[in-house]
Amino acid sequence: MKKKILFLLKLPPPVTGATLMNQYVCENKSLDNIFITQTIKISYAQNNINLATFSWGKIIIIAKILFKLVLQILTFRPDLVYFQISPLGFAFYRDLFFVTTIKIFRKKILIHLHGKGIDNKVKGSSFQESLYKFAFKNVHIICLSELIKNDIAYVYTEKPFIVNNGIPQKTIVKTQENRRLARLLFLSNLNRSKGIIDYLDALEILSQKMIPFVAKIAGNERDYNKNSILQLLRTRNLTDQVEYVGAVYGNEKDDLFIKSDIFVHPTLNEAWGLVILEAMQAGLPVVSTFEGSIPEIIDDGITGFLVSKNDTSALANKIEYLIKNKDESIAMGEAGKKKFYEKYTLEIFEKNILKVFDTILK
Structure with a gap:
């Protein structure tokens, strides 16, 4: 029987490196041959300018996403929830609600980190350290590179997966011209x-x-x-x-x-x-x-x-x-x-x- 994966992902718009990579994961057709997947799309803003701003509308969106998450856990019954967490600021506290909800239902969690800054955040703050350790306890984590994995070394004791980002191949032909400038x-x-x-x-x-x-x-x-x-x-x-x-x-x-x-x-x-x-x-x-x-x-x-x-x-x-x-x-x-x-x-x-x-x- 095929295993079930629930994608809880920020998707375009707006277009960022993280949302673009999330979209590539969701559109990976080879996954359908091996797993059964469902996606909960997260989008808090229509453009990059409004991405970091607070609004009551975003609070309503968070509530709706939490409701969808619980509903999918109860009805779809995923074997794994794949989630791209925001590592810093208000966005981290927001995403902590989602992680906590998934943990309450004892579902496996795979967190894909597309940012950094956690190491600096936890230095000198036992409160921040405890939050990150809670978020990352008993979960699987993907880091972008060997260098980035050092960012979570203080709050994550397991060995993270390393997956480099990639982009679609294009035919780009450059001609070498004799140019003065x-x-x-x-x-x-x-x-x-x-x-x-x-x-x-x-x-x-x-x-x-x-x-x-x-x-x-x-x-x-x-x-x-x-x-x-x-x-x-x-x-x-x-x-x-x-x-x-x-x-x-x-x-x-x-x-x-x-x-x-x-x-x-x-x-x-x-x-x-x-x-x-x-x-x-x-x-x-x-x-x-x-x-x-x-x-x-x-x-x-x-x-x-x-x-x-x-x-x-x-x-x-x-x-x-x-x-x-x-x-x-x-x-x-x-x-x-x-x-x-x-x-x-x-x-x-x-x-x-x-x-x-x-x-x-x-």
Whole structure:
């Protein structure tokens, strides 16, 4: 008899790395051949801007989800509940209600962690420590990488599963043209935590050194909007070299990768970074930071370069190196593309997540 899995998952909208990966799990057709599945969709906001804001409407949504959860446990009778928990803030306390409810009915729980910050949260707070230990007691946990598993080492004594994220394969064909100007790309939500200011400061350094380049910024408005980005460009005398193109999706986003030479992602807070996989698939060398899982994704000096967070001088130096050493830059991009197809495709992710389900329910 097939085992039953209940998915309790945040799904788009809005589109985030976590909701996108949750959607991939739900749409994994190979699961239907082995398990019987049901899904409770969680969505608290229609866009990224409202994602972190409080509203009474969200309280009503939480109550409805709790009701659906209890109903599904009683009627569907799952052998396992798969849940992507939010690791920090109000969202963690909210998700703790769901975990507690599942535990009351003595159901197996598989928690998929797509964020980080727990280790810092529990330091110096016995109350926070007790909450996380309760949430993670007698449950199975998936972490995104070997590096990220250290984030829960203090509150989770078992060995977590490690499943790297993956994205769908696309046919992206880049042509190597003889260009006078290197083309740089920053693609992310315009949050301070994504390193947009460090990116602009590094470009200012390159401009002052007369390094030839053009650059684009793409992403949804968040902490910064179009007007504030344009103002930041003006104060750095970058308006002739840097263009903000707004949010991009689908073919428009693919075209940006195709028409770029170097991908720059100087993030200050990241658990994984799906956009890095997109850049690798497109054959771009990546300049990023020693943050979250990124040192596992990017092989420093082989598929790109890593710098310390907020080190704009080092960031500028690495970008300059790639601009001046085009053949090596191309070779790094090809090495990254090879690593993508070896480790980070959606097919590989689906096989690995299936192994986890099978291990727990065998």
